[in-house]
Amino acid sequence: MIARALGLPTFRFNAVLGGAIVTLLILAALFGPWLAPHNPLTLNLSARMSGPTSVNLLGADEFGRDMLSRLLYGARTSALIAVSTVAFALVTGVFFGVLAGFLRGYVDRIIMTFNDAFLAFPGLLLALGFMAVFGASRNGIIIALGLAYMPVVVRVVRAAVMSIREREYVEASRVMGNSEFVTMARHVLPNCIAPVTVLATTMFGWIVLSESALSFLGLGVPPPAPSWGNMLSTARPFISQAPHMIVLPGLCIAVTLLGVNMLGDAVRDWLDPKMKV
Amino acid sequence: MGRFFLSRVASAIPTILIVSLTVFVMMRLIPGDPATLMLGDLAQPGQVEAMRRQMGLDQPIALQYFIWMGDVLTGDFGVSISSRQSVLPLILDRFSVSATIVLVAVFFATVIAVPAGMIAAWRQDSARDIAVIATATLFLSIPSFWMGLMLMMVFGLTLGWLPIVGYVPFSRDFGQALLFIVMPVITLVLVESGSIARMARASTIEVARLEYITHARAKGLSETAVMWRHAFRNAFAPTWTLIGLILGSLLANIAVIETVFTIPGLGRLLVESIYARDYPVVQGCMLFIAFLYVMVNLLVDLVYPLLDPRVTA
Numbered sequence: 001m002i003a004r005a006l007g008l009p010t011f012r013f014n015a016v017l018g019g020a021i022v023t024l025l026i027l028a029a030l031f032g033p034w035l036a037p038h039n040p041l042t043l044n045l046s047a048r049m050s051g052p053t054s055v056n057l058l059g060a061d062e063f064g065r066d067m068l069s070r071l072l073y074g075a076r077t078s079a080l081i082a083v084s085t086v087a088f089a090l091v092t093g094v095f096f097g098v099l100a101g102f103l104r105g106y107v108d109r110i111i112m113t114f115n116d117a118f119l120a121f122p123g124l125l126l127a128l129g130f131m132a133v134f135g136a137s138r139n140g141i142i143i144a145l146g147l148a149y150m151p152v153v154v155r156v157v158r159a160a161v162m163s164i165r166e167r168e169y170v171e172a173s174r175v176m177g178n179s180e181f182v183t184m185a186r187h188v189l190p191n192c193i194a195p196v197t198v199l200a201t202t203m204f205g206w207i208v209l210s211e212s213a214l215s216f217l218g219l220g221v222p223p224p225a226p227s228w229g230n231m232l233s234t235a236r237p238f239i240s241q242a243p244h245m246i247v248l249p250g251l252c253i254a255v256t257l258l259g260v261n262m263l264g265d266a267v268r269d270w271l272d273p274k275m276k277v
Numbered sequence: 278m279g280r281f282f283l284s285r286v287a288s289a290i291p292t293i294l295i296v297s298l299t300v301f302v303m304m305r306l307i308p309g310d311p312a313t314l315m316l317g318d319l320a321q322p323g324q325v326e327a328m329r330r331q332m333g334l335d336q337p338i339a340l341q342y343f344i345w346m347g348d349v350l351t352g353d354f355g356v357s358i359s360s361r362q363s364v365l366p367l368i369l370d371r372f373s374v375s376a377t378i379v380l381v382a383v384f385f386a387t388v389i390a391v392p393a394g395m396i397a398a399w400r401q402d403s404a405r406d407i408a409v410i411a412t413a414t415l416f417l418s419i420p421s422f423w424m425g426l427m428l429m430m431v432f433g434l435t436l437g438w439l440p441i442v443g444y445v446p447f448s449r450d451f452g453q454a455l456l457f458i459v460m461p462v463i464t465l466v467l468v469e470s471g472s473i474a475r476m477a478r479a480s481t482i483e484v485a486r487l488e489y490i491t492h493a494r495a496k497g498l499s500e501t502a503v504m505w506r507h508a509f510r511n512a513f514a515p516t517w518t519l520i521g522l523i524l525g526s527l528l529a530n531i532a533v534i535e536t537v538f539t540i541p542g543l544g545r546l547l548v549e550s551i552y553a554r555d556y557p558v559v560q561g562c563m564l565f566i567a568f569l570y571v572m573v574n575l576l577v578d579l580v581y582p583l584l585d586p587r588v589t590a
Contacts, residue, residue: 114295116292116295118299120296122525122567124530125566128563129559131551132554133308216536219552232426236426239429239430250422254418257419258414261414
């Protein structure tokens with residue numbers, strides 16, 4: 001889009017800018033503790049809700065905690081939760097999807113019945129229900145969001161497997177005397193990588209958004225540990241006194257999502273040109 | 278048509294049953310004993326036992342499910358632990374608030390985003406197209422709660438045009454009610470129009486490549502006539518499905534907007550009940566929202582053949 005105006009190929013523009021933003025997020029997440037000028041939990045009541053100063057480069061929050069340090073640790077929280085959740089959803093989703101698509105029959109029917117039941121809920125509703133079960137904690141969010149997004153992975157993988165299993169090379173593997181397991185692991189699974197990669201990038205964005213929404217609702221990362229969502233939630237009452245407490249965490253979420261969405265578009269165009277519009 | 282209608286409606290019944298079973302099992306997995314929660318920490322063991330019996334918690338789990346379903350079918354969703362109110366009237370009361378905001382917002386988002394997406398697609402890669410798609414991607418990336426807070430900061434605090442938080446029912450004071458829902462509605466319109474515009478654009482691009490469009494042009498029709506009379510119906514159909522999904526999922530996602538603007542809606546009720554571990558209300562809200570989600574999707578499917586002539590009922 002913007003790329004076309006500048007005469008660049010869209011794919012490369014999306015990949016470069018999206019990739020740059022995501023790289024920045026990963027760097028902040030990995031090196032946050034070394035980059036952060038202060039301890040994100042240290043209170044300094046004399047700096048309460050102060051704007052940017054030479055000590056607190058991006059200001060301080062309602063307890064005088066350094067915003068920049070909290071935002072950097074927040075990046076770490078968001079990235080860690082998103083990566084773990086995507087991994088959880090992928091591992092479980094690929095497992096059940098391959099099982100259902102390859103074995104068919106009653107295994108397929110049982111898995112898909114449960115899967116469709118989960119898909120019949122709006123994503124956030126399912127996540128809220130699971131949060132009620134697991135309680136607001138870091139691991140709780142990973143399991144809740146992972147379970148909420150797993151059904152989509154199951155559907156995509158099952159569809160891919162069902163088309164792959166009819167190919168000649170899969171038949172050839174069977175004829176060669178390979179067991180079902182070897183056929184599945186060596187010949188079916190590797191061919192699911194493309195659709196799963198496209199889905200995983202998109203899912204990363206959904207999960208960053210859902211995690212921040214849950215944390216904003218008070219059902220995500222519990223304070224005082226900083227996450228962008230719970231920083232916005234605690235800042236809300238101080239909206240008139242300290243606008244920077246609202247602007248900064250939200251900006252972090254929005255820029256991250258923009259980067260992930262652009263990278264997602266690029267990955268999709270690269271691996272699945274049919275979907276390109 | 279009749280057969281399609283019946284079979285589609287019938288297929289929703291097992292879905293709803295499995296959804297209800299999922300909600301039931303999930304609620305049983307919540308740690309803590311509902312009877313103890315109801316009576317408080319100081320209750321005697323005997324009292325707790327009696328309460329468990331009264332609530333039917335001493336029955337086998339499968340039987341508990343059937344008793345609950347029987348109650349639900351007669352409109353008895355149980356009693357809230359914290360407020361002792363009947364759950365269904367509580368839900369319906371809060372639902373009317375959320376539904377008003379969601380319906381108004383989705384209506385405006387559709388009216389704005391569908392034409393925007395179609396006009397963008399009609400001249401693919403033009404400056405107009407780039408402007409629309411860039412704006413849509415930007416809005417898609419802004420979390421609704423941040424958008425709400427930023428609007429609140431600008432239009433509520435800095436300019437002072439609109440009330441910041443709260444809600445007035447339409448039945449009490451129409452003018453006031455309108456003022457209070459402007460910001461939540463605009464927030465949702467901005468956020469949701471991003472994905473709707475992208476979808477409308479993508480499906481219009483696909484339709485515009487088809488031969489019947491070339492044919493319509495060859496007949497000498499004006500571009501406007503080709504777009505609105507010939508392309509619109511086919512291009513709108515896939516977007517319609519997305520709008521249905523948005524409508525359904527907003528009933529849960531609106532919890533975030535209701536938290537920003539302190540609106541007493543259904544989403545807020547659900548979140549507050551999760552904090553309070555008021556499990557009859559959590560159970561009721563989850564079942565109610567999931568049921569509506571299934572119903573909205575059913576309705577979307579039933580209307581689809583009317584919109585897209587290629588799908589025959």
